[in-house]
Amino acid sequence: AQSVTQPDIHITVSEGASLELRCNYSYGATPYLFWYVQSPGQGLQLLLKYFSGDTLVQGIKGFEAEFKRSQSSFNLRKPSVHWSDAAEYFCAVGGNFGNEKLTFGTGTRLTIIP
Amino acid sequence: KAGVTQTPRYLIKTRGQQVTLSCSPISGHRSVSWYQQTPGQGLQFLFEYFSETQRNKGNFPGRFSGRQFSNSRSEMNVSTLELGDSALYLCASSVGFGGVDEKLFFGSGTQLSVL
Numbered sequence: 001a002q003s004v005t006q007p008d009i010h011i012t013v014s015e016g017a018s019l020e021l022r023c024n025y026s027y028g029a030t031p032y033l034f035w036y037v038q039s040p041g042q043g044l045q046l047l048l049k050y051f052s053g054d055t056l057v058q059g060i061k062g063f064e065a066e067f068k069r070s071q072s073s074f075n076l077r078k079p080s081v082h083w084s085d086a087a088e089y090f091c092a093v094g095g096n097f098g099n100e101k102l103t104f105g106t107g108t109r110l111t112i113i114p
Numbered sequence: 115k116a117g118v119t120q121t122p123r124y125l126i127k128t129r130g131q132q133v134t135l136s137c138s139p140i141s142g143h144r145s146v147s148w149y150q151q152t153p154g155q156g157l158q159f160l161f162e163y164f165s166e167t168q169r170n171k172g173n174f175p176g177r178f179s180g181r182q183f184s185n186s187r188s189e190m191n192v193s194t195l196e197l198g199d200s201a202l203y204l205c206a207s208s209v210g211f212g213g214v215d216e217k218l219f220f221g222s223g224t225q226l227s228v229l
Contacts, residue, residue, distance in 0.1 A: 004156075032214050043118065043204055043220030044157075051215065090156060094214035101147075101170060102214050106156040 002027045004093050004105035012111040015083055021076040021108050023091035033074040034092040034102065035065055044090065050074065061085070086112045115141060118207050118221035125226045132193040135224045139186050139207030145169075145216065146188040148180060151202040151223070160203075163188055164211035192226075200228045 005024045013019055025031055032051050036044040048059025055067040065076045074091060088109045094102040119138040127133050139146050147170075148160040159172035163182035180190045186207075192199055202225050206218040 101159045104157040
């Protein structure tokens with residue numbers, strides 16, 4: 001069965017510092033990978049997705065993620081965080097087989113300190 | 115264009131009661147999915163509706179049910195509430211029905227507390 005592990009429950013970084021959120025997945029075929037962000041009191045918003053091709057994917061709000069098949073990872077990065085990036089981040093995996101649905105990780109809460 | 119609207123925003127119920135949550139998708143979207151979000155569990159898929167038919171169902175007991183109306187609005191019902199049903203219930207809509215490449219648009223959710 002497919003699964004997603006986000007090993008960091010909570011991360012705190014200073015404003016302006018770089019960020020990397022970890023995501024490891026288990027999937028039997030070539031995965032479709034996603035990062036979503038949930039700001040306080042809001043629903044989830046898609047940051048970026050990987051289906052195929054270039055393993056470095058650019059998303060909205062200055063985020064990027066890199067797919068590493070050998071490590072079963074899809075880590076999210078941002079070179080310089082802003083206070084508005086404080087939110088919960090979810091990694092998700094799925095495959096484009098029929099009616100397959102996404103499997104989400106448990107999330108990483110990001111706190112930004114001035 | 116209005117986003118996905120979920121009502122009510124907050125609900126407090128007691129064990130044994132039932133509850134109905136509502137979701138209005140983005141205009142033109144025909145698929146509605148429901149998710150349960152709890153701390154430490156992330157998002158768990160409940161079910162998906164398309165054209166008034168349930169097309170997919172997650173691993174939840176029969177106390178959880180839903181339906182979709184002809185205008186694509188959807189309701190979710192939980193009967194005989196248990197303390198463990200306390201969660202944020204999220205609704206997501208998409209244009210069509212199919213695989214994970216259908217972009218999902220999420221509502222802000224309904225926070226259900228069961229006392």
